[in-house]
Amino acid sequence: xxxxxxxxxxxxxxxxxxxxxxxxxxxxxxxxxxxxxxxxxxxxxxxxxxxxxxxxxxxxxxxxxxxxxxxxxxxxxxxxxxxxxxxxxxxxxxxxxxxxxxxxxxxxxxxxxxxxxxxxxxxxxxxxxxxxxxxxxxxxxxxxxxxxxxxxxxxxxxxxxxxxxxxxxxxxxxxxxxxxxxxxxxxxxxxxxxxxxxxxxxxxxxxxxxxxxxxxxxxxxxxxxxxxxxxxxxxxxxxxxxxxxxxxxxxx
Amino acid sequence: xxxxxxxxxxxxxxxxxxxxxxxxxxxxxxxxxxxxxxxxxxxxxxxxxxxxxxxxxxxxxxxxxx
Numbered sequence: 647x648x649x650x651x652x653x654x655x656x657x658x659x660x661x662x663x664x665x666x667x668x669x670x671x672x673x674x675x676x677x678x679x680x681x682x683x684x685x686x687x688x689x690x691x692x693x694x695x696x697x698x699x700x701x702x703x704x705x706x707x708x709x710x711x712x713x714x715x716x717x718x719x720x721x722x723x724x725x726x727x728x729x730x731x732x733x734x735x736x737x738x739x740x741x742x743x744x745x746x747x748x749x750x751x752x753x754x755x756x757x758x759x760x761x762x763x764x765x766x767x768x769x770x771x772x773x774x775x776x777x778x779x780x781x782x783x784x785x786x787x788x789x790x791x792x793x794x795x796x797x798x799x800x801x802x803x804x805x806x807x808x809x810x811x812x813x814x815x816x817x818x819x820x821x822x823x824x825x826x827x828x829x830x831x832x833x834x835x836x837x838x839x840x841x842x843x844x845x846x847x848x849x850x851x852x853x854x855x856x857x858x859x860x861x862x863x864x865x866x867x868x869x870x871x872x873x874x875x876x877x878x879x880x881x882x883x884x885x886x887x888x889x890x891x892x893x894x895x896x897x898x
Numbered sequence: 899x900x901x902x903x904x905x906x907x908x909x910x911x912x913x914x915x916x917x918x919x920x921x922x923x924x925x926x927x928x929x930x931x932x933x934x935x936x937x938x939x940x941x942x943x944x945x946x947x948x949x950x951x952x953x954x955x956x957x958x959x960x961x962x963x964x
Contacts, residue, residue, distance in 0.1 A: 690963025
C-alpha cells in the first residue's frame with residue numbers, strides 16, 4: 647500500500663524515525679538501522695574528539711539515510727539556536743530536531759524556551775521538528791509558530807514507559823495540521839503500534855532498539871509494529887463494547 | 899597569544915586563521931562546523947578568519963545521539 651509520510655514537502659516510505667544514541671558500536675547500529683527500514687535518523691552535535699574512530703555520518707551516508715541533527719543537551723533557546731546553526735553548517739541541512747530540556751533528571755522539554763527557539767529558527771529558515779511535552783496547547787502553539795511537525799513524548803526520554811497519556815496524544819492528533827510524531831518513551835513494539843493506532847504519523851525512537859539485548863531484532867520488530875499500527879489506524883478499529891456481540895448468526 | 903579551542907587553552911603564534919585551528923583537531927572535509935566566540939563561521943570563510951588573543955573556538959561534528 648502506498649502511504650508515504652510527508653514532512654515539509656519531503657516524502658518517506660518508512661514511518662519509523664530512528665535515533666542513534668546508545669548503540670554499543672557502529673556495527674551494531676548499522677545492522678539495527680538496516681533492520682528498522684528507517685530513512686531519517688537523528689544525530690547529536692558535539693565537540694570534535696580527535697581520538698574517536700569511525701563516523702556515524704559516513705554510516706548514514708553509506709546507507710542512504712537522511713540525517714536529522716538534534717539540539718540535545720541544550721537548556722536555553724539561545725543554546726539551541728546556536729547548535730542548530732552549527733548543524734546546518736556542518737551537515738548542509740536546514741532540518742532540525744529541536745530539543746530544549748529543562749533538567750537532567752527528567753529531560754522534559756522546557757516549554758517556554760522551546761517555543762522561543764522554534765520562533766527564532768522558523769524565522770531563520772529552518773524546518774523545525776520540536777520535541778515537546780504531550781500538552782495539546784503547546785503542540786498547537788508550536789504548529790502556529792511554523793513548525794513542520796510536532797513531536798510529543800510518550801514518556802521521558804529513555805524511560806521505556808510507553809505512552810502515559812494516550813488521551814493527550816489523541817487530542818494533539820485530532821487538531822494538528824502537521825504530522826504528529828511520537829517521540830520518546832517507547833519501550834517495546836506494542837508501544838510503537840499504539841502510537842500509530844492513535845493516529846500519529848510516525849514514531850521516533852532510539853533507546854528501545856539500541857539498548858535492547860538484540861538491537862537488530864528489536865529494530866525489525868519496531869518496523870513491523872509501526873507498519874501494523876498504521877494499517878490498523880487506517881482500517882478503523884471496532885468500537886469497545888461493554889457486553890458481547892455474537893460473531894456467529896444467532897438463528898438458522 | 900592564547901586561544902581556547904573546544905574548551906582547552908592553546909598557546910599559538912601571533913597570526914593564526916580559524917582554518918589552522920580547526921586543522922589541529924580534524925582533517926575531515928565535510929561534517930564539521932566551527933564557531934568563534936559563539937558565532938558560526940561558514941567553512942568558506944575559515945581561511946580568511948583571523949583569531950585574536952582570548953578567542954574561544956568551538957569545532958563540532960555529528961555523533962551518535964537522539
